[in-house]
Amino acid sequence: MLEFIKMHGLGNDFIIFDGINQDLPDHNELAKKVCDRHFGIGADGMMVVKQSSSSDIKMLFYNADGSQAPMCGNGIRCFAKYVFDEKLVRGKEFEVETLAGIMRPRIISSEEKISFIEVNLGKAYFSSEMIHANTNKEKILNESIEIDGNIFKISAVVVGSVHAVIFVDDLNKIDINVIGRKIENHQLFPNKINVNFCQIIDDTNFQVLTWERGVGQTLACGTGAASAAVVGSILYNTSKKVNVHLLGGTVEIEQRDNEIFMTGPAEVICKGVYYDK
Ligand SMILES: N[C@H](CCC[C@H](N)C(=O)O)C(=O)O
Numbered sequence: 001m002l003e004f005i006k007m008h009g010l011g012n013d014f015i016i017f018d019g020i021n022q023d024l025p026d027h028n029e030l031a032k033k034v035c036d037r038h039f040g041i042g043a044d045g046m047m048v049v050k051q052s053s054s055s056d057i058k059m060l061f062y063n064a065d066g067s068q069a070p071m072c073g074n075g076i077r078c079f080a081k082y083v084f085d086e087k088l089v090r091g092k093e094f095e096v097e098t099l100a101g102i103m104r105p106r107i108i109s110s111e112e113k114i115s116f117i118e119v120n121l122g123k124a125y126f127s128s129e130m131i132h133a134n135t136n137k138e139k140i141l142n143e144s145i146e147i148d149g150n151i152f153k154i155s156a157v158v159v160g161s162v163h164a165v166i167f168v169d170d171l172n173k174i175d176i177n178v179i180g181r182k183i184e185n186h187q188l189f190p191n192k193i194n195v196n197f198c199q200i201i202d203d204t205n206f207q208v209l210t211w212e213r214g215v216g217q218t219l220a221c222g223t224g225a226a227s228a229a230v231v232g233s234i235l236y237n238t239s240k241k242v243n244v245h246l247l248g249g250t251v252e253i254e255q256r257d258n259e260i261f262m263t264g265p266a267e268v269i270c271k272g273v274y275y276d277k
Pocket residue numbers: 012063068069070071072073074075161162194212213214215220221222223224
């Protein structure tokens with residue numbers, strides 16, 4: 001039996017296991033099983049808490065299909081609430097080691113069910129090499145790609161994880177289940193990519209639809225929202241502080257001192273034991 005907590009950030013939901021005080025089986029297999037919405041607990045992703053040698057604590061993240069991802073924005077807010085509430089870290093500001101480097105959460109308000117958390121996500125990177133993009137171009141910024149006869153202007157960026165950002169005039173015209181999947185698996189991105197369709201409402205408000213690598217459509221993506229905010233400020237000179245509205249709610253993204261800060265909720269759904277065998 002494995003103890004777990006289920007949480008969500010803006011409807012992007014996760015199972016978290018303490019991997020310090022209990023032994024866990026193969027993480028990739030476990031993620032696939034617990035995230036299954038019919039035969040498992042049901043979630044978009046799974047996180048494991050581990051001890052870190054370089055930071056206060058370490059987060060491992062897995063998608064619902066069992067693949068490992070470097071980082072998750074909504075996930076790390078939930079992770080931060082969990083390790084703070086369980087006193088696995090000391091203080092309201094701490095460092096979390098992830099495969100994408102060190103992230104710095106700060107607990108802004110803390111209640112049993114819901115807390116608000118800011119996370120310093122670090123910098124955005126555009127190099128095609130980091131994105132593992134199949135191109136000679138140094139970066140992919142507002143490049144045209146054709147999907148089913150339609151041209152999309154795509155930008156690719158690393159903010160914790162890899163993201164494609166596509167600005168469109170009208171999100172209602174996007175069939176994300178078709179186009180999201182095609183861009184995720186496009187030959188330009190041999191390692192696949194998360195996909196964010198973005199409509200600018202005004203200088204400080206974006207609407208974003210998310211398609212996640214290894215999951216499918218989700219209600220929100222924190223690092224995707226941050227990617228949209230960064231690309232928007234470069235291409236359209238939008239504000240350095242924007243509210244990104246997603247299907248599951250709103251996250252605030254601020255760029256200051258060359259770093260990206262994400263602020264939003266983390267909410268507990270339930271705790272329980274998972275019968276692995
Ligand atoms: N939902 C997450 C991102 C997960 C990224 C993952 N799907 C990948 O394969 O990179 C977020 O809130 O930032």
